[in-house]
Amino acid sequence: MPETLGTFKFIGPLLRRKTHYRCHPAKHLLLAFWLLDGEANHYLAKIPKEKGRHLDISKERYGQEQLVLEFLEDGCSMRKIESTVGRSRSYIRHVAEIHGIPHGTNSMVYPEEIRRKVIALATIGMHRKTISSKTGVGVGYVEMVISNTPGLSQLRRDLRHQKKIEAAVEELTKIRSKHPGWLRKDIKSHCAASYFAIYNEDKELLETLLPPKTKPLPPGKNWQKEDARLSKALRALDLKPKTSLSEIDHLIVGHGFLLKHLNNLPLTASTLREMGVL
Template identity: 40%
Template structure:
């Protein structure tokens, strides 16, 4: 196979397009088959699959392709590949890379396509004779080129866009931008991307770096709580005039700050959320990401060294040693509700406001919860708080599952009564009538007890097949063709399109004798040969 070296900062799709135009032969599927052993592939702009197939091509290993020609370093740095699922999905063709990166849950509506700066592309084309897509411009949320102060163009992908075609843009429309904040933000994104290639992934360390700078800005209380209202106000003032467009509209409220800064959520936030927050926090200086090694706090003293994120066994061991919930929370980062739940499920005594009520009240709450009482009804009957009832229910082993099953059985019984009552009132109803008129009850039984649903519904009836009325269609088409009065140069396809034949003139002409005779008379259809009856 001939070799083609990738250009600096070139995306994988751009390299495949150049390979197809310079080395490939024939249709795009031939190039796909030669490179990836598949004829039909859609290459994602920044998280592509099948990277392992490019190993040793262009003088690069698969890891070099990932690091230098995709956005994998950016997503890895912000904690999207702690279990190597994203890397595995990108190297192979097993799994969706967007799902593996866990960014689908972000609900950000970015345009799906290949972005490019028209001025950069034109300059590169004039200097080298070869265009390219820059992987840095594919960073989600980046909308302008910091070099030429113009908006990035995009070639849409998917069914309504490129689909599987391999091509470079044909237009170089330049739309200048006069928003200095957007230009500086674009340069910040590119600088962060360059830094992420050099730093290891440590979400806990990154979280501590954020808090270290928030404390410098006096946005953290003495009790280590965020001053969230002040934080949102400062960000809102900072981003006045910033265009939250092109998929960023939902971020203008800054509701993403809570999950991003509270590490207990243990779910990665989309890189664009980190970039928007860090752009303000670091005062537009991307190099502060490199100072994270200096922001590590002193280790919490303990009788035994415990890992930063121990499992349930480690927390239970600490509880048995008599460590306080506050101490365990500092070591593990787990919430006190979670620690208290483990304590009560495993029968470990603890000192908490939860045990302010007597054991008799606790037993009564459990008994009423097992009988299916609502939480509010239990709280009112025993004169306790709703929060106490919820804590007792969640901290009692298997009680939540018991109540879920009880609730399911209750709903099944209600749905069954509803369908049986409808069957008595409407004995002539078909199965589709039950589904239409009692949709909720029908589908609840369908999901939870299909056998019970089948025994309740009437017997299935055979579907009535409607026969096509070819005589009426024959009359319509023959009349339409007569009114059309086609000339000798008009083809059968043109006639079919004008009379809206629904494909019948070519595929069902034998069912249309009158129309067929008219077309034979007009010379649009060959006259069938007569059978020779002579011996």
């Protein structure tokens, strides 16, 4: 027999609650054999079921929330409800607090006055950590109160969304006053997040914040650069006699400028005269 079993020191960790830890199954069997005086038949004895109210968990008759609520009103423990319904204790506690049923978990250690204060601060959209510091409770308790108060989570989401829109409006207003000459595309590129936040929420509001629409202007032509290019291309040509101006324009890729805009091309016109075309 191993030395650890011969000294019976293993019995203490099996029985003590605070210093209990897992032991080998053989130790449990030895202790049970001693307690039952070696009667192996007792190992097969079934523990009688607890007598009490029959818990019908038919989903056809009840929703789970209604079922949990009914058990809570009957005074059933969370452990019993958890094992019967199959929902976590957090869910059971959530149902209890929504319907104002007191329970014995840590969430009830704070007085009702603290709970009401947390709800009031959460209603105005205050951050969870700020509420925690103002009320002296943990952030987890604040989050639990918010989630267990009907409609409060949705209200806070709506407040955050509204604050986001207000911040976007303020940013676009400031950028317009700072850069009055900016076009719509400039504002859109520099304030994309605010632009699309308002665009997805209220397009009419966005129109009031943006500068008026402007018609696109065609890009200007650099005639001096084009004149130098065409003149150089003309000097590189080996023209045949009596070549038309239209054919010359085609040969030097003039885009019709020799026919329509020769007055903007003085260097090219001079070259054509030297070549005897004009």
